[in-house]
Amino acid sequence: MNEIMYKNAELFVGNTAVREIAQSHRTPFWVYSKAEILANIAVWSQEVNKKNLVCFALKANDNKNIVNLMGGEGLGADVVSAGELFLALKAGIAPDKIVFAGVGKQDFEIEYALRQKIRAFNVESEQELQVIQDIAERMNVPAPIHIRVNPDIDAKSHPYITTGMAKNKFGIETGRAIDLFKYAKSLSNISLKGIHVHIGSQLLDMSPFEDCSKALRELYFTLKNLGIEIDTIDLGGGLGVDYRQVIDWPPDETGESFQAPSVEDYTSAILKHLIDLPLQFVFEPGRSMIANTAILVVSVIYTKKTSEKKFIIVNGGMNDLIRPSLYQAYHRILPLKNPVRETRETVDVVGPICETTDFLAKDRLLPKVERGELLAIFSSGAYGYSLSSNYNGRGRLAEILVDGSKYKVIRRAETYEDFLKLYE
Numbered sequence: 001m002n003e004i005m006y007k008n009a010e011l012f013v014g015n016t017a018v019r020e021i022a023q024s025h026r027t028p029f030w031v032y033s034k035a036e037i038l039a040n041i042a043v044w045s046q047e048v049n050k051k052n053l054v055c056f057a058l059k060a061n062d063n064k065n066i067v068n069l070m071g072g073e074g075l076g077a078d079v080v081s082a083g084e085l086f087l088a089l090k091a092g093i094a095p096d097k098i099v100f101a102g103v104g105k106q107d108f109e110i111e112y113a114l115r116q117k118i119r120a121f122n123v124e125s126e127q128e129l130q131v132i133q134d135i136a137e138r139m140n141v142p143a144p145i146h147i148r149v150n151p152d153i154d155a156k157s158h159p160y161i162t163t164g165m166a167k168n169k170f171g172i173e174t175g176r177a178i179d180l181f182k183y184a185k186s187l188s189n190i191s192l193k194g195i196h197v198h199i200g201s202q203l204l205d206m207s208p209f210e211d212c213s214k215a216l217r218e219l220y221f222t223l224k225n226l227g228i229e230i231d232t233i234d235l236g237g238g239l240g241v242d243y244r245q246v247i248d249w250p251p252d253e254t255g256e257s258f259q260a261p262s263v264e265d266y267t268s269a270i271l272k273h274l275i276d277l278p279l280q281f282v283f284e285p286g287r288s289m290i291a292n293t294a295i296l297v298v299s300v301i302y303t304k305k306t307s308e309k310k311f312i313i314v315n316g317g318m319n320d321l322i323r324p325s326l327y328q329a330y331h332r333i334l335p336l337k338n339p340v341r342e343t344r345e346t347v348d349v350v351g352p353i354c355e356t357t358d359f360l361a362k363d364r365l366l367p368k369v370e371r372g373e374l375l376a377i378f379s380s381g382a383y384g385y386s387l388s389s390n391y392n393g394r395g396r397l398a399e400i401l402v403d404g405s406k407y408k409v410i411r412r413a414e415t416y417e418d419f420l421k422l423y424e
Ligand code: LLP
Pocket: 057, 059, 060, 078, 101, 161, 198, 200, 201, 202, 236, 237, 238, 239, 284, 285, 286, 287, 288, 323, 327, 382, 383, 387
């Protein structure tokens, strides 16, 4: 299914022409397809059979209405702060479907999560384990945990989103973790449930997942031989998506194409050496659940030529979508109307922010566009809004959800009055 597509050279989300939304809402804004979100949830739920659990990684998209939609379909949440935990609960996610990761959990966050009776903490260090024990003892409650191991596997992704190597701050090296599992077992208020792992994001090669699966099997048996029984392995997230062939037509300008791995490819790789074990598996997809369900719509403010470059200056910038600036990430960009034109030119698509790193695309071959035109930045549903900021005095953008031929604002745009509220 593809709900985001051109019909008669006009971009539609569901049965709604995106230009129609722009007639009553000021650009830039995000547009999501409800049908695409539901389709992704269905694919994940089908691959991950009933005894296992999918916990959506809220960091990819924390819109309360979207998280609520996921909760309604039986998904849980992976959170990394008390703020995300608060949001997940407000969105109606049951506490026993919430896992809490992150290397820097603060005491008040641990207390809050214990009070809410979450499913498990994904513990990332020796000190953190001790702090959780001490707080749980003081509160006289059990603290369910998974220990996050760092298997030292190269995810072969962008170095900024690789998390499972010994040089990364995440988890505990697998060898050193054994002692911690033993110690955890001895603690009065710690209820050791399992192992957690997350080796990185935007993985397109499935072999690191297979390696990880193998390492987890070995660890499982090492623990078993030591008399340490666990019932869960939380496998984290990381499945990559295709940022190029995001729509059936027109083909991507770069001509680069590859077969992006499916959820099935991913689950068979990560479960390859684990599937026969008597365990419950937790999955924490972020990007693969939500990236390709949304576009960011921007307007061309000016076009500008220098002796070296042509710039397309749009009204969305790095404060709205920081992925190109931060990871040199590729997002397809096309005009909402007539995406195939006789004249094409190589341009930089840049925002209004006063930073040289403020770009959405560099040296990109695009149809020639004019001032006032509307452009879609594709695949921006993951790490789009959630990584956006108020930099340069800009309010965060509205998020709009299309359901067939209807659409509604599911988070309004911030106004300048909203800025003042913080001083009250
Ligand atoms: N679980 C944990 C513990 C994580 O740290 C992450 C992502 C996920 C799950 C979800 O991973 P996913 O399925 O989305 O790959 N801002 C970057 C991505 C950072 C990912 C951080 N951790 C980007 O825009 O590419």
